[in-house]
Amino acid sequence: MTTQKNCTAFSDSELQTFIDVRRQIHAAPELGAETPHTAELVAARLEQWGYHVHVGIGGHGLVGVLKKGQGSRCIGLRADMDALPMQEKNPFAHASKIAGRMHACGHDGHTAILLAAAYRLANSDFNGTLNLIFQPDEEGLCGAKAMIDDGLFQRFPCDAIFALHNMPGAPVGSVVVQAGPTMASSERVSLTIGGKGGHGAMPELAVDPVPVVASLINAIQTIKSRNLGPEEYAVISIGMLQAGSVYNIIPDEASMLISVRTDTPQTQQKINQRLEQIVRGHEQSFGVRIDLQITQLAPALINDPEEAQRVRASLAPLFEPGQIHHRGPKVMGTEDFAWMLGEVPGCYFMLGNGEGEFHGCSVHNPHYDFNDALIGLGAKCWIALVEGFLV
Missing domain, CATH: 3.40.630.10 (Zn peptidases)
Structure with missing residues (x-):
């Protein structure tokens, strides 16, 4: 050498x-x-x-x-x-x-x-x-x-x-x-689903955020498989779920923390737009309020x-x-x-x-x-x- x-x-x-x-x-x-x-x-x-x-x-x-x-x-x-x-x-x-x-x-x-x-x-x-x-x-x-x-x-x-x-x-x-x-870039996505708590025996009187979380999980996981092309690299990981404290009480709210990583600003923007659409659609479908916060930790x-x-x-x-x-x-x-x-x-x-x-x-x-x-x-x-x- x-x-x-x-x-x-x-x-x-x-x-x-x-x-x-x-x-x-x-x-x-x-x-x-x-x-x-x-x-x-x-x-x-x-x-x-x-x-x-x-x-x-x-x-x-x-x-x-x-x-x-x-x-x-x-x-x-x-x-x-x-x-x-x-x-x-x-x-x-x-x-x-x-x-x-x-x-x-x-x-x-x-x-x-x-x-x-x-x-x-x-x-x-x-x-x-x-x-x-x-x-x-x-x-x-x-x-x-x-x-x-x-x-x-x-x-x-x-x-x-x-x-x-x-x-x-x-x-x-x-x-x-x-x-x-x-x-990759790194984003922290926070979702807080606001419903209406109630007795577990009377769900018809409540607005349960837990089924919303379940539906959101499925919808969010389709972003990678259905909204991105094979050349668009991304990782979407749901790292935290929190809802309720007692087995027989429907909670007032539920929350999620999600990690989103992409290798280009264009893919990052596409994912963020799709997250916004999914969240607003779930508000309409389930009659809940969802606070969506996206924080870029690094590009x-x-x-x-x-x-x-x-x-x-x-x-x-x-x-x-x-x-x-x-x-x-x-x-x-x-x-x-x-x-x-x-x-x-x-x-x-x-x-x-x-x-x-x-x-x-x-x-x-x-x-x-x-x-x-x-x-x-x-x-x-x-x-x-x-x-x-x-x-």
Whole structure:
């Protein structure tokens, strides 16, 4: 394999430094928007290497800025810092020391990768401005938007922005860089059906919301099978039902919470329109009132084709032939980096985390752990991309 400038392998001692950082973060996970200690750890290292560090962006978000030469181009690299509210079940020494919290998605590794790249890029000869964005609350799908709303791209303009994620089940040394729709949007749909309560022995005197729920379930499940074409990807999952408290009382109301995921705004709009039609039809048919609330948690993640091709070209010297894949398995999970891609063109790509029982373990699993073998490779990906962009 050939390499680009400054993409030589990290020494064993350098790699161990960032493995230790990753494991330190893993052992002390922080949730959601509350990542003060992780942010403090990141800021201290960036400042040590000469970055101008700006903290408190959208909460505990921070940006490390390094400008070199006279170039006007600006690039943004983003890593997420937050963990998940779940109990870790791994026996190793760096397992979470905090009950009910776990880095089960690899954000500890993403942070370590970007720090390793920052360390090497501090001594690189690129020409332009590097913005390293460390974001909280990706799991809650709120962190990216909070940073944007706090002026992220006004304060730190970027011509393009990039992020990566580990991919369990794919071999280390493989990468998926996909143009166009890549991950799904996420919407929370809330339905509250208002009827008229009464005695279970006298249903004719009540307006029972429970049969409405049953009918809504069947109708909503037909959206995917009867209103969308085979090329339109969507997942509609009814995750919560609530009605009544006693067996012999007809409740006043019932409620539902639904998750809707699509990979394009057009499919999302079609589903929302159909939900509205179904709900209003049920109001007429059953004589109930239905409150429909649709909340977009994050849009679909759509990679800019030109930036995806830039990533492939930059990474080509780092991977064996055939290991840079233009498409991966269809993923209907959601990533709030999509908010950033709605503001600035860019690309989100996936690095293989490994195969087998351990490193092939899915994210959001109590036995998952990030593969430390990705730290050096991921950092070299960032270095190659920056040095190719800021010339």
